[in-house]
Every structure is written in C-alpha cells, then in structure tokens.
Amino acid sequence: xxxxxxxxxxxxxxxxxxxxxxxxxxxxxxxxxxxxxxxxxxxxxxxxxxxxxxxxxxxxxxxxxxxxxxxxxxxxxxxxxxxxxxxxxxxxxxxxxxxxxxxxxxxxxxxxxxxxxxxxxxxxxxxxxxxxxxxxxxxxxxxxxxxxxxxxxxxxxxxxxxxxxxxxxxxxxxxxxxxxxxxxxxxxxxxxxxxxxxxxxxxxxxxxxxxxxxxxxxxxxxxxxxxxxxxxxxxxxxxxxxxxxxxxxxxxxxxxxxxxxxxxxxxxxxxxxxxxxxxxxxxxxxxxxxxxxxxxxxxxxxxxxxxxxxxxxxxxxxxxxxxxxxxxxxxxxxxxxxxxxxxxxxxxxxxxxxxxxxxxxxxxxxxxxxxxxxxxxxxxxxxxxxxxxxxxxxxxxxxxxxxxxxxxxxxxxxxxxxxxxxxxxxxxxxxxxxxxxxxxxxxxxxxxxxxxxxxxxxxxxxxxxxxx
Amino acid sequence: xxxxxxxxxxxxxxxxxxxxxxxxxxxxxxxxxxxxxxxxxxxxxxxxxxxxxxxxxxxxxxxxxxxxxxxxxxxxxxxxxxxxxxxxxxxxxxxxxxxxxxxxxxxxxxxxxxxxxxxxxxxxxxxxxxxxxxxxxxxxxxxxxxxxxxxxxxxxxxxxxxxxxxxxxxxxxxxxxxxxxxxxxxxxxxxxxxxxxxxxxxxxxxxxxxxxxxxxxxxxxxxxxxxxxxxxxxxxxxxxxxxxxxxxxxxxxxxxxxxxxxxxxxxxxxxxxxxxxxxxxxxxxxxxxxxxxxxxxxxxxxxxxxxxxxxxxxxxxxxxxxxxxxxxxxxxxxxxxxxxxxxxxxxxxxxxxxxxxxxxxxxxxxxxxxxxxxxxxxxxxxxxxxxxxxxxxxxxxxxxxxxxxxxxxxxxxxxxxxxxxxxxxxxxxxxxxxxxxxxxxxxxxxxxxxxxxxxxxxxxxxxxxxxx
Numbered sequence: 001x002x003x004x005x006x007x008x009x010x011x012x013x014x015x016x017x018x019x020x021x022x023x024x025x026x027x028x029x030x031x032x033x034x035x036x037x038x039x040x041x042x043x044x045x046x047x048x049x050x051x052x053x054x055x056x057x058x059x060x061x062x063x064x065x066x067x068x069x070x071x072x073x074x075x076x077x078x079x080x081x082x083x084x085x086x087x088x089x090x091x092x093x094x095x096x097x098x099x100x101x102x103x104x105x106x107x108x109x110x111x112x113x114x115x116x117x118x119x120x121x122x123x124x125x126x127x128x129x130x131x132x133x134x135x136x137x138x139x140x141x142x143x144x145x146x147x148x149x150x151x152x153x154x155x156x157x158x159x160x161x162x163x164x165x166x167x168x169x170x171x172x173x174x175x176x177x178x179x180x181x182x183x184x185x186x187x188x189x190x191x192x193x194x195x196x197x198x199x200x201x202x203x204x205x206x207x208x209x210x211x212x213x214x215x216x217x218x219x220x221x222x223x224x225x226x227x228x229x230x231x232x233x234x235x236x237x238x239x240x241x242x243x244x245x246x247x248x249x250x251x252x253x254x255x256x257x258x259x260x261x262x263x264x265x266x267x268x269x270x271x272x273x274x275x276x277x278x279x280x281x282x283x284x285x286x287x288x289x290x291x292x293x294x295x296x297x298x299x300x301x302x303x304x305x306x307x308x309x310x311x312x313x314x315x316x317x318x319x320x321x322x323x324x325x326x327x328x329x330x331x332x333x334x335x336x337x338x339x340x341x342x343x344x345x346x347x348x349x350x351x352x353x354x355x356x357x358x359x360x361x362x363x364x365x366x367x368x369x370x371x372x373x374x375x376x377x378x379x380x381x382x383x384x385x386x387x388x389x390x391x392x393x394x395x396x397x398x399x400x401x402x403x404x405x406x407x408x409x410x411x412x413x414x415x416x417x418x419x420x421x422x423x424x425x426x427x428x429x430x431x432x433x434x435x436x437x438x439x440x441x442x443x444x445x446x447x448x449x450x451x452x453x454x455x456x457x458x459x460x461x462x463x464x465x466x467x468x
Numbered sequence: 469x470x471x472x473x474x475x476x477x478x479x480x481x482x483x484x485x486x487x488x489x490x491x492x493x494x495x496x497x498x499x500x501x502x503x504x505x506x507x508x509x510x511x512x513x514x515x516x517x518x519x520x521x522x523x524x525x526x527x528x529x530x531x532x533x534x535x536x537x538x539x540x541x542x543x544x545x546x547x548x549x550x551x552x553x554x555x556x557x558x559x560x561x562x563x564x565x566x567x568x569x570x571x572x573x574x575x576x577x578x579x580x581x582x583x584x585x586x587x588x589x590x591x592x593x594x595x596x597x598x599x600x601x602x603x604x605x606x607x608x609x610x611x612x613x614x615x616x617x618x619x620x621x622x623x624x625x626x627x628x629x630x631x632x633x634x635x636x637x638x639x640x641x642x643x644x645x646x647x648x649x650x651x652x653x654x655x656x657x658x659x660x661x662x663x664x665x666x667x668x669x670x671x672x673x674x675x676x677x678x679x680x681x682x683x684x685x686x687x688x689x690x691x692x693x694x695x696x697x698x699x700x701x702x703x704x705x706x707x708x709x710x711x712x713x714x715x716x717x718x719x720x721x722x723x724x725x726x727x728x729x730x731x732x733x734x735x736x737x738x739x740x741x742x743x744x745x746x747x748x749x750x751x752x753x754x755x756x757x758x759x760x761x762x763x764x765x766x767x768x769x770x771x772x773x774x775x776x777x778x779x780x781x782x783x784x785x786x787x788x789x790x791x792x793x794x795x796x797x798x799x800x801x802x803x804x805x806x807x808x809x810x811x812x813x814x815x816x817x818x819x820x821x822x823x824x825x826x827x828x829x830x831x832x833x834x835x836x837x838x839x840x841x842x843x844x845x846x847x848x849x850x851x852x853x854x855x856x857x858x859x860x861x862x863x864x865x866x867x868x869x870x871x872x873x874x875x876x877x878x879x880x881x882x883x884x885x886x887x888x889x890x891x892x893x894x895x896x897x898x899x900x901x902x903x904x905x906x907x908x909x910x911x912x913x914x915x916x917x918x919x920x921x922x923x924x925x926x927x928x929x930x931x932x933x934x935x936x
Contacts, residue, residue, distance in 0.1 A: 103702055103821035104852075105709075126710075148655050159653060162630065177912045184851040185627060185817045186890035187616050187666055188897060188905055189935060190917045194662035198655055215709045234571055241573075241683045242594075245756025246714035288713025289765070297757070349653045353571035383652040384572075422654035429656060437656055444645045448924060449658045455923035456916060467657060 004061045008043055008087075011053045016044040016093070027088050030079050031072055038084035039066070046093045048168065048176060048207045055205065055461075056174030058087060064464040065089050067201040069112060069143030072135035074347075075430030077147065077200045081465050091142050094207060100125050105213040106165060106182040111142025111206050118211070127213035130157035134331070142206045148198035150426030155382035156249040156286070157214065159426070161197045168208035169196050172457040182210045195452070200428050201463040203456050219291035220249070221298050222284050222323035225305065226277035226313040230356035233281050233381055235310045237352070240283065243301040247294070250284030251382035258333045258378045265336035270325045272315040281311075281381070282330050333378050334387075341398035343376065343391040344408045348416045349425035352384040359386075362415040366390060369411055370404060385425040388412060413440065429467045437467065472529045476511055476555075479521045484512040484561070495556050498547050499540055506552035507534070514561045516636065516644060516675045523673065523929075524642030526555060532932040533557050535669040537580060537611030540603035542815075543898030545615065545668045549933050559610045562675060568593050573681040574633060574650040579610025579674050586679070595681035598625035602799070610674045616666035618894030623850035624717040624754070625682065627894070629665045636676035637664050640925040650678045663920070668896050669931040671924050687759035688717070689766050690752050690791035693773065694745035694781040698824035701749050701849055703778045705820070708751065711769040715762070718752030719850035721823075726801045726846045733804035738793045740783040749779075749849070750798050801846050802855075809866035811844065811859040812876045816884045817893035820852040827854075830883040834858060837879055838872060853893040856880060881908065897935045905935065 008017045018024055019041040029036040040063065045051045058065050064086040068078040080086040094110040097118070101107070102125045109118060115136040122129035131144060133151030143149075145167070149160045157163065166181035169192075179193060196204055227233060233253050240248050256278050263271060287294035298316060305311045317323040337343060350358050359377060366373055372393030379386040390408050392401030413423045417440055429437050438446065446468075453460075453468055476485045486492055487509040497504045508531065513519045526533050532554040536546040548554040562580040569575070570593045577586060583604040590597035599612060601619030611617075613635070617628045625631065634649035637660075647661060664672055695701060701721050708716050724746050731739060755762035766784060773779045785791040805811060818826050827845060834841055840861030847854040858876050860869030881891045885908055897905050906914065914936075921928075921936055 101819065101821050103706055104819045106819070148659075150653050150655075154653065158630075161659070162626075171912065171916070175912045177916070178910065179913065181888065181890070182819045183817045183888075183890050183893075184820070185618050185622065185848075185853045185893040187618075187892045187894055188890055188901075189666075189909065189913070190671075190920060191616075191629070191662045191666050192913065192916055194659045195920075198657075198659050203658075215713055217713065238571055243756070245683055245685065247756070288711070288715070349651050351569065351572045351574070351650045352652070353569050380653075385653045420649065420651075422649070422651050422656055424655045425651075425653040426655055433656075441657065442646065444639065444643045445647065445657070445660065448639070448645070448660055451923040452658060452663075452920060455919040 004057065004063065005041055007057045008041065008054060011057065012043060012045045012050050016046065018042040018044065027068060027071065027090060028079060030076055035076055035079060037080035038082055039080045039086055039088045040084065042088045042090060044090045044093055048094065048170065051089070051205060051207055052170045052174045052176050054089065055170050055172065058461055059172065059174060059459055062459060062461065063087055064461050066463055067091060067146070067205045069140030070114065070135065070138045072139040073143065073147060073430060074427045075432040077428055077430030077466055078143065086464065089205065091140060091207065097121050098208070101182065102127055104182050107211045107213055108180055108182070108208065109141055109211060110208055111140060113141050115139050115141055115144060122213050123216065126216055128216045129211060129213055131160055131163055141209060141211070145197050145206050145209055146199065146201050147428040150380070150383065150385065152250060152380065154380060155251055156246060161194060163212045164193065164197060164209055165212055166210035167193050167196055167206055169204040169206055171204045172459065172462045180208055180210050200430060200467050202453060202467050203462060215288060217286035217288055219294045220284060220286045220323070221294045221317060222282065222326045223298060223302060223314055223316040224272050224326050225281045225283060225302070225311045226273055227279050227281065227311045229278060230359050232310055233279055234353065234356055236281055236305055237382060239305055239308070239310060240301055243304065244285055244297055247285050247287055247297055249286040250282065252282040252330050252379065253381035254280045254282065254330060254333065254378040255375070257374060258376055259329060261336045261340060261376065262329055262332045265339045266332050269328055269332060272326065273313060277312055282326055333376070337376055337389060340391070342402055343389045343398065344402065344405050346388045346412050347425050347427045348388055348412070348421055348423060349383065349385045350416065350419050350421035354419045355381060355384060355386065358415065358419045358421070362412060365411050365415060366408070369407065409436070431466055434467060472525065472531065473509055475525045476509065476522060479525065480511060480513045480518050484514065486510040486512065495536060495539065495558060496547060498544055503544055503547060505548035506550055507548045507554055507556045508552065510556045510558060512558045512561055516562065516638065519557070519673055519675055520638045520642045520644050522557065523638050523640065526929055527640065527642060527927055530927060530929065531555055532929050534931055535559060535614065535673045537608030538582065538603065538606045540607040541611065541615060541898060542895045543900040545896055545898030545934055546611065554932065557673065559608060559675065565589050566676070569650065570595055572650050575679045575681055576648055576650070576676065577609055577679060578676055579608060581609050583607050583609055583612060590681050591684065594684055596684045597679060597681055599628055599631055609677060609679070613665050613674050613677055614667065614669050615896040618848070618851065618853065620718060620848065622848060623719055624714060629662060631680045632661065632665060632677055633680060634678035635661050635664055635674055637672040637674055639672045640927065640930045648676055648678050668898060668935050670921060670935050671930060683756060685754035685756055687762045688752060688754045688791070689762045689785060690750065690794045691766060691770060691782055691784040692740050692794050693749045693751060693770070693779045694741055695747050695749065695779045697746060698827050700778050701747055702821065702824055704749055704773055705850060707773055707776070707778060708769055711772065712753055712765055715753050715755055715765055717754045718750065720750040720798050720847065721849035722748045722750065722798060722801065722846040725842060726844055727797060729804045729808060729844065730797055730800045733807045734800050737796055737800060740794065741781060745780055750794055801844070805844055805857060808859070810870055811857045811866065812870065812873050814856045814880050815893050815895045816856055816880070816889055816891060817851065817853045818884065818887050818889035822887045823849060823852060823854065826883065826887045826889070830880060833879050833883060834876070837875065877904070899934055902935060
C-alpha cells in the first residue's frame with residue numbers, strides 16, 4: 001500500500017493524505033458517536049482534477065472510496081467500514097462559490113461548500129437558497145445532494161433534488177462529467193443528474209453543482225395552532241393550502257407528548273397555550289409582497305379554521321422574536337429527546353392523506369408489542385414526513401429498550417409499507433438501512449438498481465457497502 | 469413472424485393486433501406528415517399485464533418496440549423506422565384515471581390518459597393539474613412523461629418531471645415495476661423514476677403514474693407589455709419575480725416580427741397597441757386569494773416597470789375574453805408561420821441571463837451565412853426556452869431555403885452550445901436529433917447513457933434508434 005499512498009501524495013500533496021490515526025479520527029467517527037470506521041487514509045484533494053486523479057489511482061488498486069462532506073449524515077453513509085481497506089475522500093477543501101447569477105437565479109458551487117454559506121451568498125444578491133435543515137452550519141451541499149436532503153422548506157421549494165439544475169461528477173473511472181448546466185429545460189437524453197442525486201456516493205463523486213435561487217420573500221409570519229387530532233391537522237393543511245397557495249411555507253405537526261417533553265427538559269422556553277391540547281401545528285407563511293399581506297392572509301385563514309371548527313385555538317407571532325420562539329419549540333424536540341435518553345428513531349414518509357390513519361393504526365400495534373411505550377411523533381406534515389420515535393415505557397431503561405430496536409423497526413416499517421410509505425424519507429439508506437432496503441424493495445426495483453450500479457461502477461469502488 | 473403475431477393475438481385479442489396497412493397508417497405517420505414508418509404490427513393492449521406479456525414475446529423474438537401515446541411528438545420519437553421489423557405499441561387503451569386524492573394532492577392514472585381529461589378530472593376535485601401545452605386535447609400523459617414535456621406553466625410548476633411522484637413501468641424484460649408512490653419525500657435508493665422520465669421509451673414503457681396536484685388558483689390575469697429589447701425583457705422578468713414571487717405563472721417573449729406575422733395571417737385578431745414595438749412580453753399572474761389581489765399585484769408591478777423605464781407600454785386584460793385574446797396572439801404565432809410557409813425550427817434553451825446576449829450574437833451569424841433570412845423568435849422566456857425559427861430571405865422560396873437546414877442548424881446549435889444552452893429544451897431527441905445529440909454531448913456523458921441503456925435493455929429492443 002506504500003505505492004498507493006505515495007501515488008496519492010504525489011497528486012494531492014503530502015499534507016492532504018492523512019494516515020495518522022489521531023488525525024483521521026474526526027473523519028471516521030459518525031456524528032452521534034455510534035460507530036468509528038477504519039481507513040487506509042483520509043484524502044483531502046483541493047481541486048476537481050485531484051479528485052479525478054485520486055479516483056483513478058483507487059481504481060487501479062481496487063480500493064473502495066467513501067466520499068464525505070460535513071460528516072453530518074445519520075445513516076452511516078459517509079463513514080468507511082471496519083475493514084481498514086477503504087479510503088475516505090473528503091470534499092471539504094472544495095469550498096468555492098464559483099458564480100452567483102441573480103438573473104438566471106442560479107448559483108454554481110463546489111460540493112464542499114457549507115450550506116449556511118450558500119444561504120448567505122444568495123441573500124447577499126437579494127435571492128433565497130431555500131434548503132434549510134438543522135445541520136446547515138456544518139453540512140455541505142455535496143452531502144445534501146448525495147443524500148437528497150429534505151429539511152423545513154420542502155413544502156414550498158421541494159427537496160435538494162428540486163433545487164439543483166446541474167452537476168459536476170467524477171465518475172468511478174476518474175473522468176470528470178461537466179454537467180453544470182443552468183437550464184430550466186433540457187431534454188437531451190437521460191437524466192443523469194437525478195441519478196447521482198440521492199445515490200449517496202455509490203455511483204460517482206459530486207464535485208460541483210448549479211443550484212436554483214428564488215426571489216427573497218419580503219416577510220414571513222409564524223403561528224401555532226392547537227387542535228384535537230391528526231385528522232384535523234390534515235383538514236387544516238388543505239384549508240391553508242386552498243387559502244394561501246404557495247405562501248404556505250411551513251406546516252409542522254407536534255403531538256402533546258412532544259411539547260410536554262420540551263417543557264420538561266427546557267422549562268425556560270415559552271408555553272404558548274395555558275392549557276394542553278392533543279396536537280399542535282406550527283405554520284409558516286411567506287409573502288413576496290409585504291408583512292401586511294402575510295399577516296392578513298394568515299389571519300384570514302386562521303379565522304376560517306376557527307370558524308370551521310378545525311382548530312381549537314391559535315397564537316400568531318407578533319414579532320420576529322416571537323416567531324423564533326415558536327420555531328424553538330419545534331427545534332427543541334430532538335434536543336429534549338436526547339436529554340431524556342436514547343430512543344428508537346424512524347424517519348418515515350406517507351401519502352399525506354393517510355398520515356392520520358397511519359398514526360391511528362401504528363400506535364396500538366406498538367403498544368400491543370411493547371406495552372406502555374411512548375411515541376414521540378412530529379414532523380413535516382405538509383410533506384408527509386414524520387419523525388416517529390419510540391421511547392421506552394415508564395420504568396424501563398433506555399438501554400434495555402434499545403435492545404428491541406429490530407423488533408420495533410419491523411412493526412413500524414411493516415405499517416409504513418402497508419400504507420404505501422417510505423422507510424427513509426429524508427435521511428437516506430447508507431450502511432444503516434441497507435438490509436431494510438433489501439427487505440422491503442421489490443426484486444424488480446433492486447435488480448434495476450444493481451444493474452445501474454454494475455454498469456457505472458463495474459469495479460465496485462464507489463462507497464462500497466452503502467445503499468445496495 | 470406468423471408465430472410472433474399469433475402469440476401477440478393470444479395476449480391482446482384478435483382485434484388489438486393490427487397489421488393491415490390501412491389500419492396501421494394513422495399510427496405510423498408523424499403528425500406533421502414528414503415521415504411514415506413501417507411496422508410488423510400495431511399492438512393495442514388493454515391492460516398493464518398485456519403490455520408486459522407483449523414485451524416478453526418481443527424480447528423472445530428480438531423485435532424492437534416503439535411505444536406511442538397520442539402521436540403528437542415533434543422529433544419522430546414514437547414512429548417506427550422504415551425497416552418494417554419493429555412493432556408499434558399503442559398505450560391509448562390504457563386510459564383509466566385510477567384515483568384522485570385531493571388531500572394528498574395526487575392523481576394516479578394510466579399512461580394513455582389524454583392530458584386534457586386529467587386537467588378536467590383534477591378541476592372536478594377543486595385541484596389544478598398544471599401541465600398545459602398546445603397538444604393537450606390529444607397527447608397522453610405517458611408521452612408527456614416519456615418526453616418530459618414542458619408547456620406554458622413551467623415557470624411556476626416545472627416540467628412534467630417535477631409534476632410526477634411515481635411511475636409504473638414495464639421493463640425491457642417484460643416485468644412490471646410498481647413504483648406508483650405518492651410520496652413527497654422518499655430517499656430509498658436510486659431515482660429510477662427520473663431515469664424513465666425523458667428517456668423517450670428507450671429504457672422501458674411507462675404504463676401508469678402518480679401526478680402532483682395543486683390548489684386551484686382563485687383568479688388569473690393577463691397583460692401584454694411592449695418594450696425596447698430582450699435586455700429589457702430580462703429586467704422585467706426579474707422585477708416581476710421580485711414583486712410577485714410564485715404568483716407569476718407566465719412570461720412569454722414575442723418579437724415584433726412574430727406579431728406582425730400574426731396580424732398579416734390573421735387580420736381578425738386584436739391588435740393591442742396602436743404603434744409597433746420591438747418586443748412584447750405576455751404576462752400571466754395567478755392568485756390563490758382573489759381577482760382583486762391578482763389585479764392589484766399586477767398593476768403595482770406594471771407601474772414599477774413603467775416608472776423604471778423597463779417597458780414602454782402595457783395592456784391589462786379586463787375580462788376573461790380579453791385575456792384569451794392576448795393568449796391567442798401568442799398561440800397563433802406557430803399557426804401564422806405554418807400559413808406563411810415552412811421554416812427551420814429550433815426548440816432551444818439557454819441560461820435565462822444569457823438570452824439577450826444569445827439573440828444579439830446569433831442573428832448576425834445567421835445573417836452573415838444567409839443574408840436577409842428572417843427570425844421568428846418567441847417563447848417561454850421565464851424558462852430560458854426560445855422557439856427560434858429561421859424563415860427564408862424575401863424572394864427565396866421556403867422549399868429552396870429548407871435545403872439549408874443542416875447548415876442553419878449548425879450555426880444555431882453551435883451558438884446555443886457556446887452560451888451553455890440546450891439543443892432540445894422541451895421536444896426531446898427522438899430519431900430527428902439523434903445525430904445532433906451524438907455531435908454535441910461529451911463522450912463521458914454519452915458513455916454513461918450507453919452504459920445505462922445496455923444495463924437495462926441488453927437486447928436493445930426498447931425504441932431502437934431513438935435518442936442514442
């Protein structure tokens with residue numbers, strides 16, 4: 001392997017081929033600390049050409065390559081396995097914003113750019129790059145693209161897939177595909193872009209992208225609605241969309257259990273309602289016109305929801321600070337969960353119209369199998385995406401309960417599949433859900449995926465052991 | 469071949485395997501009458517299972533299959549070649565709307581459904597299916613998906629690709645892939661859906677789809693603006709998007725030459741302005757709130773455009789009839805061209821920000837090569853999509869000028885590529901632009917496309933001779 005590492009050093013430079021265990025540790029450990037992989041080396045190229053040359057060397061030596069951006073993934077997709085025979089290839093040094101085009105409403109960027117920096121660069125040109133998620137301060141756009149990240153703006157702007165017009169990719173042969181097209185319409189052959197997006201680095205390495213920008217909204221306004229049940233939350237969603245169209249930019253469901261947990265763990269946070277309600281919906285409206293327009297629209301829609309008996313009560317934020325306070329409640333749910341102890345997490349999606357039925361059907365199934373277990377159910381209801389987490393029954397330790405993970409997953413995922421849903425809405429498959437994928441996908445679909453993998457990466461060097 | 473046809477008849481029924489030349493003629497002739505292919509037979513299956521069984525028989529006999537929907541394509545994508553050794557497989561009998569789900573905002577449909585019927589079915593549930601194009605009365609959704617059709621609503625709602633959540637596909641092996649998922653988020657493996665969309669039937673046969681629906685807008689309003697140049701049209705686009713956000717649903721550029729042609733050929737149509745202007749933009753705004761809101765928004769934006777000197781003049785439609793009249797001007801451009809005589813058509817796209825530069829640079833190139841030639845330049849400016857058609861110089865017959873087609877194409881497409889554009893924005897490649905594709909695509913991209921084709925269709929029976 002000395003020959004291999006020497007070749008890598010000749011390409012990337014001595015300082016950027018890291019093989020001292022202490023220096024590799026941060027790259028090899030999954031962010032929640034659940035797993036640490038091993039690697040021959042961490043490669044840190046500084047140019048696309050270096051990425052391509054490194055891939056050619058890896059191909060020559062049949063060495064598996066694990067691409068990594070900000071290492072914020074949740075499914076072990078960017079961590080090498082325990083064999084020590086793979087290399088980790090970090091895209092972090094490719095972090096240049098190549099071009100912002102405010103008239104074409106596009107931004108051409110390196111894969112290693114931090115998401116938050118891209119949001120800021122767009123804003124500096126009076127535009128919005130809408131992708132937004134908890135890890136935005138450290139995740140990279142290359143990772144967002146490779147995993148087709150979701151986040152809080154999907155209802156209005158779509159997933160990362162919908163925010164990308166073109167890609168630059170280093171193929172498993174170490175060639176550079178320059179697909180950095182900034183076009184709204186292009187029907188010239190197969191859609192390779194969308195094949196690489198969401199492939200989690202198993203078909204090639206995304207090194208650059210053309211991203212869509214939008215006009216910056218003039219105002220946003222937030223409200224919290226209290227309501228009896230998930231069925232009513234669906235009624236509210238339809239009502240809000242009919243009233244507000246594309247101005248509805250956020251619609252997050254939170255159960256009473258979630259907000260009670262937040263209140264318990266973070267007593268300093270606001271409590272918007274004097275009494276408790278079974279369900280809550282956090283609403284966000286954005287206006288391309290004015291704050292007055294946003295307020296008028298929201299008040300009108302909420303009035304209709306109250307009149308129609310769809311909601312019990314609602315609080316409308318009257319300041320940016322109050323808006324932030326309401327969003328804090330939502331964002332503190334995972335933090336409160338973490339403080340309360342580990343639980344069994346699921347990132348699932350369903351047809352929006354079946355969410356209430358899914359919730360009604362799945363709770364009893366879990367309760368029958370694990371009497372007294374607690375559901376921490378919240379998420380992006382407008383996208384059909386639930387974070388459906390299962391906490392131990394009172395009196396059972398979190399660690400003991402975690403031993404049931406496989407059984408709990410089976411109950412939840414079987415129910416998801418029965419309702420036509422997905423076992424991974426926005427987090428991807430990685431190494432963590434690879435067996436679940438093989439369990440739930442049809443043979444026809446798996447065979448097509450395997451045929452594509454074999455066709456584009458015949459040596460099997462791109463992120464081996466992930467997804468398929 | 470008797471054995472083959474007998475097997476087909478056993479599957480689809482005697483009446484639905486057509487091989488009498490007179491009965492096949494309508495299926496084998498391209499809609500503009502430019503080419504008539506030959507076929508062993510026209511197969512007209514009535515179920516997805518029949519499609520799959522027919523594909524298996526074709527695979528057994530190594531017979532190429534040309535899928536066809538409404539036969540409205542413009543690039544010879546759904547017409548068999550002249551060999552007489554292929555079969556045409558019509559999806560027209562698969563025309564059932566399987567389900568409309570107004571809460572999930574989805575519609576599950578057979579591939580052979582006529583686009584207009586889907587628009588009507590959505591409207592009956594208070595929803596909008598936004599795909600809209602000239603052929604909507606006879607094109608099918610399967611064809612729209614196979615060619616990733618564009619149309620007049622792309623600015624707001626995207627291409628057909630963006631309007632589809634799931635597919636059902638018969639593979640080249642005659643298996644049925646049931647990917648009819650109605651999910652907004654699903655990150656479980658490779659994006660096969662987007663691979664089949666736009667593949668023009670070369671990777672498999674789309675038999676069903678889950679389509680996205682939107683809330684029906686409460687009001688739409690149309691205006692026609694007169695302005696000095698394409699540069700000003702881009703300024704107007706940015707201004708309108710900043711003022712109106714997602715309410716801007718149409719933005720069509722038309723040159724003076726286009727409207728003069730319409731006035732000449734259709735003197736009964738309205739002439740909105742007393743004097744002529746170099747360029748015109750047809751604007752459409754939709755409001756999810758009310759007509760009053762749409763009118764206020766449009767008047768405010770147009771006021772700002774007049775104040776800023778971006779436009780010379782504007783006419784706002786004050787009735788549905790006036791709106792339709794303005795759209796008629798746009799829709800009559802291709803009809804006026806057809807009446808005036810054949811010309812050399814291009815369906816191109818560019819980065820929106822470079823459209824004015826492209827127009828400024830390409831006209832002189834054409835004029836140098838073909839002195840006095842006339843440009844009929846119009847299109848979906850908001851999407852960067854121009855219909856850039858070249859008519860003969862005065863005194864030269866259309867037929868004589870058409871002999872220059874390859875040379876004209878080379879000038880136009882070379883310029884398109886120099887500006888980072890696409891030689892097929894919304895019409896696809898088919899058989900017509902196959903050589904252009906091979907000429908302009910990079911080897912890296914072509915090789916990936918060929919590898920995917922070989923992996924999924926190793927016998928090469930799916931729409932042979934199209935795209936690749």
